[in-house]
Amino acid sequence: MIRPSKRDFAQLFSRARMILQHPEGCSHETRLRLIDDLARAEGLFHAHDVPWDIDVHIARVDHRAGTNINAALSQRSLMAQLAAYCCDSWSELNDKRDYATRDDEEIVRIYFSEHPSERLSTMCITLAGSDSDAGPPPRVRLYLTISTGHVRPSTGDLLDIWSSLIPEQRPLGVAETGYGWFVLCDPLDDADIKLIPAELVAAITYARDRGCRYLLLDRDADEVGGLEAFDW
Structure with a gap:
């Protein structure tokens, strides 16, 4: 072996x-x-804890309150988790069919094909066991997408300036996307926080509190509750 x-x-x-x-x-x-x-x-x-490769099935559900991440060791178990979520929110659909008579996969398919705003994406990653040539497992990080309207236009100008600087000169990690900015949400030093507008610090904290390593400020994204919004 x-x-x-x-x-x-x-x-x-x-x-x-x-x-x-x-x-x-x-x-x-x-x-x-x-x-x-x-x-x-x-x-x-x-x-080794588990000396063989393990497939992990992952689902991401984007909804108006944020993002849910589900994980399971089989596709069947993942569908059961998603079906439970769909059944709890079935009343949001304009669908009078009885979901109780359908299997998990059909419940999930109907719910996300008919829901006006919620979106589902799934993937399967393999965690390599011992004696595997697959190399280290992929580094997966989460990011939160919110509207650029949660920062002031003047803060947007600062983000443009910072993204053009070399990393050592920036008070935080940031990259310009053409439609907004990708911001690193790692904890900031006290000296750096003083350079960053308060509403941007609030948005970074909002993303980090939800388990995200990055924040994507996008002009086409929705505004979220709990953060101040500004006119552009």
């Missing part, structure tokens, strides 16, 4: 069970190979 998968371990345990059940039917060499494979598997379990 050079690159063990979950199936490899299952087959190993099946071999061990068969030999224990019918020891008279296996040779000495077969038993030695089994002992060697079991010892190797034991070492992997001691060295």
